[in-house]
Amino acid sequence: MPQFILLLRDERRPGSGFSPEEMQKLIQKYGDWRRSKAIGGQKLTDGEGRVLRKQNGKPSVMDGPFAEAKEVMGGFFVIEAANFDEAVETAKTCPHMEFGSIEVRQIQPT
Amino acid sequence: MNDSALAVDHLFRHQSGRMVSTLTRIFGPRRLDLAEEVVQDALLKALELWPFEGIPANPSAWLIQVAKNRALDVIRREASLAQKIPDVARAFPDHAMPDSLHDFDDDQLSMMFLCCHPSLAGELRVALTLKTVAGFSVREIARAFLVEEATIAQRLVRGKRQIREQRIDFEMPAGPGLRPRLDSVLEVLYLLFNEGYSAHEGESLLRADLCDEAIRLAGLLCSHPVSDLPKTHALLALLLLQASRLPARVNAEGDLYLLRDQDRSLWDRALIAEGLSQLDLSGEGDELSSYHLQAGIAAQHALASSYDATDWEDITEQYDQLYQIDPSPIIALNRAIALSRWKGPEAGLAVLSQIEHHPALAHYHLLPATLGELFSELGQKEKAAQYYNSALDCVCTEPERRLLQRRLSENIY
Numbered sequence A: 001m002p003q004f005i006l007l008l009r010d011e012r013r014p015g016s017g018f019s020p021e022e023m024q025k026l027i028q029k030y031g032d033w034r035r036s037k038a039i040g041g042q043k044l045t046d047g048e049g050r051v052l053r054k055q056n057g058k059p060s061v062m063d064g065p066f067a068e069a070k071e072v073m074g075g076f077f078v079i080e081a082a083n084f085d086e087a088v089e090t091a092k093t094c095p096h097m098e099f100g101s102i103e104v105r106q107i108q109p110t
Numbered sequence B: 001m002n003d004s005a006l007a008v009d010h011l012f013r014h015q016s017g018r019m020v021s022t023l024t025r026i027f028g029p030r031r032l033d034l035a036e037e038v039v040q041d042a043l044l045k046a047l048e049l050w051p052f053e054g055i056p057a058n059p060s061a062w063l064i065q066v067a068k069n070r071a072l073d074v075i076r077r078e079a080s081l082a083q084k085i086p087d088v089a090r091a092f093p094d095h096a097m098p099d100s101l102h103d104f105d106d107d108q109l110s111m112m113f114l115c116c117h118p119s120l121a122g123e124l125r126v127a128l129t130l131k132t133v134a135g136f137s138v139r140e141i142a143r144a145f146l147v148e149e150a151t152i153a154q155r156l157v158r159g160k161r162q163i164r165e166q167r168i169d170f171e172m173p174a175g176p177g178l179r180p181r182l183d184s185v186l187e188v189l190y191l192l193f194n195e196g197y198s199a200h201e202g203e204s205l206l207r208a209d210l211c212d213e214a215i216r217l218a219g220l221l222c223s224h225p226v227s228d229l230p231k232t233h234a235l236l237a238l239l240l241l242q243a244s245r246l247p248a249r250v251n252a253e254g255d256l257y258l259l260r261d262q263d264r265s266l267w268d269r270a271l272i273a274e275g276l277s278q279l280d281l282s283g284e285g286d287e288l289s290s291y292h293l294q295a296g297i298a299a300q301h302a303l304a305s306s307y308d309a310t311d312w313e314d315i316t317e318q319y320d321q322l323y324q325i326d327p328s329p330i331i332a333l334n335r336a337i338a339l340s341r342w343k344g345p346e347a348g349l350a351v352l353s354q355i356e357h358h359p360a361l362a363h364y365h366l367l368p369a370t371l372g373e374l375f376s377e378l379g380q381k382e383k384a385a386q387y388y389n390s391a392l393d394c395v396c397t398e399p400e401r402r403l404l405q406r407r408l409s410e411n412i413y
Helices: A020-037 A084-092 B003-007 B011-027 B029-053 B059-077 B079-091 B102-115 B122-133 B138-145 B149-165 B175-197 B204-222 B230-244 B269-281 B290-303 B312-325 B329-343 B345-355 B366-377 B381-393 B398-410
Strands: A003-010 A038-043 A050-055 A058-063 A072-080 A100-107
Touching: A003 A084, A020 A038, A020 A072, A020 B011, A020 B029, A038 B029, A072 A084, A072 B029, A084 A100, B011 B029, B011 B059, B011 B079, B011 B102, B011 B122, B029 B059, B029 B122, B029 B149, B059 B079, B102 B122, B102 B175, B102 B204, B122 B138, B122 B149, B122 B175, B122 B204, B138 B149, B138 B175, B138 B204, B175 B204, B175 B230, B204 B230, B230 B269, B230 B290, B269 B290, B290 B312, B312 B329, B329 B345, B329 B366, B345 B366, B366 B381, B366 B398, B381 B398
Parallel strands: none
Antiparallel strands: A003 A072, A003 A100, A038 A072, A050 A058
């Protein structure tokens, strides 16, 4: 079965202004989703990433968020789906859609 | 990874209340904000990690560990708190098994005594208790009480300021100081419960949470030697017995059912049994509080097989005693209702005619509503309709309004 990686970017941090009860419910929602849909996933550390590129023969390193100025990568999930459309449909059901964007990429089958 | 661990209802809310209480003891009541901030940070960290990594085997221990580290960070940052490091280490032991942490319970009780201090205004006590001990957010409190968020936020700010200015201590009161302090805590729990129990519309889940919290905190009081007094058991008995009827009180459409019309098979028998055993425990000592009497009345209802088979004589007598303690026209009204079930509608009307024009009842919908019922029972439909109309002119909740309209339409011909 083809595998896909879902890259989760946060536009707004879930949490600030949330009550303990709401946080618990949200974690439960992610947990339910992950258990039924994902085969893996990992949180990425907070803070900006870096992009390396060769410029004038030397590697140059760029800091920062790269897609939208405000977006920060929060983490990723790995899912299995028959095809790209199905992967997108699954991604649409992820609770993260309330808090930011999801980029779907297919992992090249070996 | 064990996601079922979070199936524990309200784990975050309760753990938040426990940790805020303990940190308030360590930092001091003047730094209540700081305690809340540390706990909020720990919960937020869980919210960031757990969606990806799953829930740790012991989520409470995880939260405690993170809050501890955060508290140590804060202390290292602030010279004035420097000597508190051993306190944090003691209060938040590594690999904590939360159920064995009795200190947390003690701290929560002290926190309740702090939030319900008699020198704070009543509305501040309720807001502070819900926010800090029960782990509600400003928005949740506002929704439950149907007031603006800004109002609740203001109350919390004022409450914390008064705690600072009046230098209220974080302590478990003892000796002669205990009684008035405990009375104030019981009163707040009673108010919390009634707010949840009242027939407001919307946010019904939150309102049920208020009842649950009041019961949980009353249980906590009962289980501690300092606050384990007959009166505390009487309050808990009252709350449990009232809560037992909640499932029969409102249907799925939000329509209200009065005691007479409730399906008694929906009453929660486990809560009734627990309430009755608490009522037994409340019998020691010689103090007869209003909670004793109210619980006694609730117990009569719980034990009756039907509305008609209820021991209305005993209930009328308990209302008599209640009126001795608290001679309010509302109690007189309730007594008149019980009397009318015992001796008939005329007897009820005779008593009501004495309080009908009491200024405190001028806008109270249940007075004309009761008069409407009694006249309706006597077949005097026109008079009944008149009173139902005046009841509808008063402020009441939406489910109550619908009920009154139903009654009104039954009495128009």
